[in-house]
Amino acid sequence: MVFTANASHALKLVGESYPFEPGDQFLLTFDNHNSVNGIREFDRAHGARTTYIPVAPPEMRVPEALLDSSWSLAKQGGHNLFAFPAQSNFSGVQHPLEWIERAQKRGWDVLLDAAAFVATNRLDLSRWQPDYVALSFYKMFGYPTGVGALIARWPALEKLHRPWFAGGTIGVASVQADRHTMAAGSAAFEDGTLDYANIPAIDIGLDFLETVGMDQIHLRVKCLTSWLIETLGALRHGNGRPLIQIFGPHSCEQRGGTITLNFYDDQGRVIDHEIIEKQANERMISLRTGCFCNPGAGEMALGLSKQELVSCFTSSDRGMTYEDFRLCIDGKSTGAVRISVGMVSNFADAHTFVEFARQFLDLPNS
């Protein structure tokens, strides 16, 4: 276990230290968080290849047939890294953890992004043994900031080569000899002073989760999510058109408490997510809008093609801002609305959101 600032930091440690070489492979699903997508910059810098496995709307799962062909890309004798989220922070999809062993048998090291999964699901590392797991403890406890971790199997940790050294990560370093040796194990990955004042909070948080009971939390989230999906999906304008489209599984099987959706008027036109966010905030409802640092899932869900995205990026001669992007994808939604339920959510919260949603039914010429 390497203590990190957050899940992104854990993912970056793997990306910058994985021994990518020309011809090696980095394989990942479309619905990864940007902190996993960013690893492609490290693999490219070393001449390795990035391959994305698409997820298919409306369920936003990976078609099984694509997995075999993707895993067959592993370079024999090379370094092959396969990354996927245990739970997508866009669609709530929980990908099968069976993929871990299947991919390893085909020559892949597996990086599991468990940041969204572990808050409401038990991740039994004696049963599931990815090479690397990234998570943030504070997200598990419902706290906004704190400490994260990279959990790695010993051989997988030994495979990583840090691109630099820092205070705390070395055995010995010399200026005149121009040499350094790395510290053993996790210390080699913990740069400088750890946020050790916060580390005792992990014990307290884990004890608290045990007191509530992860199985209870899981069941609560499942029930609330199920009710929300069913009730929101049934909201219809007077002319029968649906108010809401959900991007992700419509059943509670292998999904978490993250529900991503868009609102539509009675003519089927999307109601801008910024309008929804503003009105929700006025009602003291916290929800998130945009693409939630998960552009791949957003592009698939909203039907944005590679061609139009590439042309937006090339049409802007300066760094494209989100506003430029919205203007470029004119007439289409560039984002969605995400509601999430967790340990502290209750039925009143779910009901309040449904009542809020109802106010968009049959709006005159919205």
Ligand SMILES: Cc1ncc(COP(=O)(O)O)c(C=O)c1O
């Ligand atoms: C699936 C997933 N991965 C990674 C992250 C990044 O986590 P952090 O903000 O702790 O770096 C998040 C954040 O929400 C996430 O949901």
